Amino acid sequence: MKICLSSNGNSSDSIMDPRFGRAAYFAIADTETMKFEIIENSAADSGGGAGITSAQLMVDKGVKAVITGNVGPNAMNVLKTAEIDIYRGTAVSLKENLEKLNKGLLDKIDTTVPEHYGMQGGRK
Template sequence: MKVAVTARGPGLDDAVDPRFGRCPYFVIVETDTMTAETVENPNAALGGGAGIQSAQAMADQGARAVLTGNCGPNAHRTLQAAEIEVFVGASGTVREAVESYRNGTLNAATSPNVGSHFGSGGGGGMGRGRGRGGM
């Protein structure tokens, strides 16, 4: 079965990226043979809709499950509509995440585990942005 793993790099020994829609890579792994192909995520820098677009891309790749750290509501809804199971809390390397999936130690997510726009880098600073620049 094909599973898509969110990854920081293009290989089986690269780290799982905790973000679904904005991960740099998806490593698509055939669980029976551990053969993999990598898809660079063109949606990582989108201003909005990255989760939905990434979910559609995984459906186009034929993934039957997604292994990731976190999945927001729009992506989760789109993955469910495509009948792709979502497993959150994946960590370690891509290879380790797939092994956890194969061993049954990852739990299926029946709902999103983060809010919209998680991981989009939308600043969390506490400043008011009105500095005087040394005046």
């Protein structure tokens, strides 16, 4: 299964970025092989629509779940429509967050943050 993690850096040892649409990078982890594909988020610095663009990228990549800190309403709509589960990760490495998901230790995210929340740094 493919899992997306929002990331501050470009390795599996990087810390999870609490923002989804404006994360610097996305790590797509394959839970069967435990290999990571790191993607620079081209929408991170856009004036608007970062959440939608980022969510659509996850749909296009065939992701089944996202681990992040917060998700805005537009991204949430795209992800939910595509039946992609969203989990709240913590400020630890991507590998550690993936391990927590595999152990059932991450909560699902069912609520969004306000629009444009990530533009102010997105820290909750």
